[in-house]
Amino acid sequence: MPNARGLATAALFGVIISIVMGEFLPPPTGDLLVVVEATLLGLSFILIGPGGATYTAAVAGILLNIQFLSYGAYPLLLALLYGVLTDGFSIALGVRRAVGISSVRLAAALTLSSAITGPVAYYLTLPYVPNAPSDISFYELIIVIGVVSGAAAGFLAARLWERNLKSRFSSVQPRP
Secondary structure, three states: OOOOHHHHHHHHHHHHHHHHHHOOOOOOOOOHHHHHHHHHHHHHHHHOOOOHHHHHHHHHHHHHHHHHHHOOOOOHHHHHHHHHHHHHHHOOOOEEEEEEEOHHHHHHHHHHHHHHHHHHHHHHHHHOOOOOOOHHHHHHHHHHHHHHHHHHHHHHHHHHHHHHHHHHHOOOOOOO
């Protein structure tokens, strides 16, 4: 369980995600900016530790659920899937190490979680979006956007951590 600072960080990142994904650019345009969400989930894992991305995704999912009531529980469930996959792959790939983080492993974790969550989200919401393209080329585009966004977000999150946040948060960073 994260401390109060970790929960505040997760809440702040969740609010930013919900603004970018819901208010600023509503679906499907906002979904193309998954790099913002992936970056913040990666930073949540780094700052809070295991479970950090899931906490952040839960906050974002709840806020997106409020914004898009017609989608039912899908925004919350998909956000939680993304957060759990990010945490799971980050733990499995050993992103956090004793001397810091591995940007390559973080990029791989975010790439895998984005590449899985994108198609799942697309096919679960397809029945609820009128006139949505359902051909295989659009499905392939979603996977490509997920892979590119996840990789870019992993390197961006690692760079933000190393260059800007590490010195400020290293004293509060949980042990690996």
